[in-house]
Amino acid sequence: MKAKIFSLLLIFLLFSCKKETYTFNTDWQKISERVQFRESGESLELKSGKFSYKIPHSKLPMKKIVLLNASLVGYFTELGREDRIAGVSSPEYIYSDKVLDLIKEGKIADVGSEQKYNVEKIVALKPDAVITNHIASFENTYDLLKKNGIEVFFLDEYLEQNPLVKSKYLLLFGKLFGMDKASVVRFNEIKSSYDSLKALTSKINEKPLVLANEIYGSQWYMPGGKTQLARLLKDAGGEYILKDNTEDKAVPMSFEEVYVKAKNARFWVNAGNHSTKKSLLMMNPGYQKLDVFNGGKIYSISGREKGSANDFFESGVVRSDLVLKDYIRIFHPQLLPDYQLRYLKELK
Incomplete structure (x- = not known):
């Protein structure tokens, strides 16, 4: 017992x-x-x-x-x-x-x-x-x-x-x-989700030219070619304008330098947390000179915001697969036809 x-x-x-x-x-x-x-x-x-x-x-x-x-x-x-x-x-x-x-x-x-x-x-x-x-x-x-x-x-x-x-x-x-x-x-x-998404773009031949970030004062702080964003854009099947750069930090560039490099850009991503193109212009009227502003597509990181909080910098830090999914949907919508953007938002 x-x-x-x-x-x-x-x-x-x-x-x-x-x-x-x-x-x-x-x-x-x-x-x-x-x-x-x-x-x-x-x-x-x-x-x-x-x-x-x-x-x-x-x-x-x-x-x-x-x-x-x-x-x-x-x-x-x-x-x-x-x-x-x-x-x-x-x-x-x-x-x-x-x-x-x-x-x-x-x-x-x-x-x-x-x-x-x-x-x-x-x-x-x-x-x-x-x-x-x-x-x-x-x-x-x-x-x-x-x-x-x-x-x-x-x-x-x-x-x-x-x-x-x-x-x-x-x-x-x-x-x-x-x-x-x-x-x-x-x-x-x-990781499995990220790798599967990356594989979707591995055989894509047409890779659109992509511009990123926005200007602050007189400097456009462009992500270096070895930064997280540069890697995400590459894995999503995009051709980042600084893809050959070897910096792993932001690269300060003048508006004129960006204007030349982004001449044929079709997409502009991570354009701050603006909600409209008008809001973007209020920050810098010079944006209207960019071809991508007039004929391309622009996306901010305002897809999930509440007041001062932005989920891109919270769950987006951990869910790298979902962030990648957003960029793939933007550059190659045919690969994810039913997916709705989570963190990024198109500016109209």
């Missing part, structure tokens, strides 16, 4: 622990050249850029995270772990309805903005960690948090120039939340 009770108790314990498991892997899991992690001794080792961390296994999986930049929210929503967010900065830039509802209900705290973080409120939340992009001018804030026993992890996913690598950050969050298998499955689904 005692053996039977013990067996039932053991089964109960096994099932009660099933929800949040933590698997160990001593090999480095490489997300990118910038980010990798592995199990070592009693901790999870994480390398992110020039920063290194050791997270005790006793603190995993993490239950409470404070986010200081909205672009990271997409990873939480993709894994269905909005409940792990304890606080956010600048909630006006968050698109997720579920996260916004949790903020309204007081389950997620507003901890200020990049103008001034509320350090006292962050400390009071007692989070397992604060995750943010590294901004040198906020070193004092980071030091204050660390002195109060708060771990600060810097994840600069915006520096990654491969769309799928940004999606792959899901694996790191899966590790932090005890969702290793679920995060691998989700990333593989996104």
